[in-house]
Amino acid sequence: MAFTQNAAVQIASLAVVNGLVWPPRKRATSVAVMGDRILAAGSDADVRLLCNRHTRVIDARRGTILPAFNDAHVHFLMASRSLAELDLYGAETQIEVERRIAVYAAGHTGPWVVGRGWFYSAFPGGMPTVELLDRLVPDRPAYIESFDAHTGWANTPALLTAGVASSGVLKEAAMLSVTRHIPARARAEDLEALRAGMRVAAEHGIGSVQEAGEGQDQLELWKALHETDELTLRVRLAFDLVPGLDAEASKGRLDLYDEMVRAHKTNPGIATGILKAFADGVVESRTAAMLEPYEGTSELGSPLWGRDELAHAVHAADARGWQVQVHAIGDAAIRQALDAFASTTRERRHRIEHIEAPSPLDLPRFADLGVIASMQPQHAEPNRNLFEIWLPNLGSERAACGWPWRSILHSGAHVAFGTDWPVVPLDPAASLHVAVTRQTRAGEPAGGWLPDQRIKLSEALAAWTRGGAYAEHAEDQKGTLAEGMLADIAVLDRDLVTTPMSELAEMKVKATVVGGRVVYEG
Ligand SMILES: [Zn+2]
The missing domain is CATH 3.20.20.140 (Metal-dependent hydrolases)
Structure with missing residues (x-):
């Protein structure tokens, strides 16, 4: 780690210590942050020199310290909106699709049933039918988008409201004919x-x-x-x-x-x-x-x-x-x-x-x-x-x-x-x-x-x-934990050098820092 000449006056506002800085480099176990920028990456001892009693310290507990994911x-926005709507993602069978729609429709009284996430493979022949959605939601318009957002599935009340003659399966631009009638x-x-x-x-x-x-x-x-x-x-x-x-x-x-x-x-x-x-x-x-x-x-x-x-x-x-x-x-x-x-x-x-x-x-x-x-x-x-x-x-x-x-x-x-x-x-x-x-x-x-x-x-x-x-033309600002870069950091719950690849999907985030601000701690 290279300290600048006036290191004595540079005090870290935040330090993430006792981890493994990624990509691995010699002795780098800590990152010091000043304001919204990375001040230094180095050993715990190096970084402690940049801290005083006002420095907030996060203990990585031997986990990996990464540039925040990009x-x-x-x-x-589409995804954020859908957090509060019917979610069919991961439903592998038509039975599971039916169960989730029925539960959601019973628990939500809004004028429309809106959702997303169905897999083509859940339905015989790879597409759902209007009859099925009519049976599950008979009383009001329903519109549910496929997981890839390229196909819509509407029931008869939705098609009537939209005034479109359709099989209930709407590909690509045809989806708009119904979606523009969903209350904004x-x-x-x-x-x-x-x-x-x-x-x-x-x-x-x-x-x-x-x-x-x-x-x-x-x-x-x-x-x-x-x-x-x-x-x-x-x-x-x-x-x-x-x-x-x-x-x-x-x-x-x-x-x-x-x-x-x-x-x-x-x-x-x-x-x-x-x-x-x-x-x-x-x-x-x-x-x-x-x-x-x-x-x-x-x-x-x-x-x-x-x-x-x-x-x-x-x-x-x-x-x-x-x-x-x-x-x-x-x-x-x-x-x-x-x-x-x-x-x-x-x-x-x-x-x-x-x-x-x-x-x-x-x-x-x-x-x-x-x-x-x-x-x-x-x-x-x-x-x-x-x-x-x-x-x-x-x-x-x-x-x-x-x-x-x-x-x-x-x-x-x-x-x-x-x-x-x-x-x-x-x-x-x-x-x-x-x-x-x-x-x-x-x-x-x-x-x-x-x-x-x-x-x-x-x-x-x-x-x-x-x-x-x-x-995004921003590699001089982010994507690397080096002095002067934006302090966008993810702290993982494990050491990625020794983690078996089969367990990678299980890893959890312990802390997230964006612009020097701790925005998540688990
Ligand atoms: Zn996309």
Whole structure:
């Protein structure tokens, strides 16, 4: 550790001691914080020299001291709202789905039953039916979104209220025909939801999240929390880049975004500067855009942009200084996004999100083009949904290139990890477990699914910290526990050097620090 010359006058406001600083380095067991910055990382003895009786001291009890996690892809407001709604996540069978809906409907008297989280694999044939939801909620409108947020399930009262003729299963943009009739949440409810969401983030050691869309509608909410000094989480908001606009409308939208950013004056708690586009849907509903038809069908999925339209939009944004992130799951969508990023400005660090079923031919292009791979390991959890719906839709040959994070990382590309909350739980421990084992929490399948794509824990942690910071142009501020960096720290309940990988998902967070403030202690 290097002390600066005037170390004598630098007193730590906070010190985390008796742990293991990650990545491991010689004698580093403690971190000292002054204000919102890291003052030093070193031995306990070194750090004690920087403390006095006013210093708050957290004993890590031999646990790991990490840079706080940076979730590079979340839908934070959507997820925070859903904390108070019906939750079907993890319900593996239709019986369990029915039970949860019945219990929720009986206990909630609101005008609508609203929820999310169902797995396609819970239903025969991979989709629910309107008859089933009519039976479970006969008396009022009900609308429940799939776990991946790409398919809606409505009952007859909801369809009547919305005035739409539909089977009750609504894919992609069709969801809007019903969701726009759900009573809007009041601003105070949204602020309360974000407070609850921030508590969940703090419990999981998360210091930063990157909101993947609709940021233009959320900026005011986050600023309100900043003004009342309630932000316990840093957020970066992506604004929506949408298809189907003519040249004038596209320009008008970018003018508006530029103006919003100018008026906002980015602060360390709320960042902007990135646009989010969807290139396709998801494999489960066969809306992800594929180069060859889905197994046993003639369907190629649903690309959302015209052939050159995405490239034009990306180039226009790039020219005005915007970074762009593109949701691309199918091999055709991933190729379209890579093609759009070819001949853009490398320094923008454009990104592709998800990368579930790429063509092996495209993997080297991430490093070649300087495109960041933003991936969410929990999506590759080898569960029933993956084996019974995702994999049969693609066929085993294409599925063999599923979520190839090791190939992309080892080709020299930058990789950022996240959850995609609420698509999966906001749980970095669960994410790290899948990243290094390619197994379920129960250890299945033995040896892991596509085990060649397992990575080392050090690599997975880097993608969850420095990788996320790089993906938001903030690696000089966060993602590393070094002098001068923002004091965003997670303290884990165990020593990651000796923890068996099979137990990774069980690890707990003991404390979370954001900007030198202790925002969680367990
Ligand atoms: Zn997402």
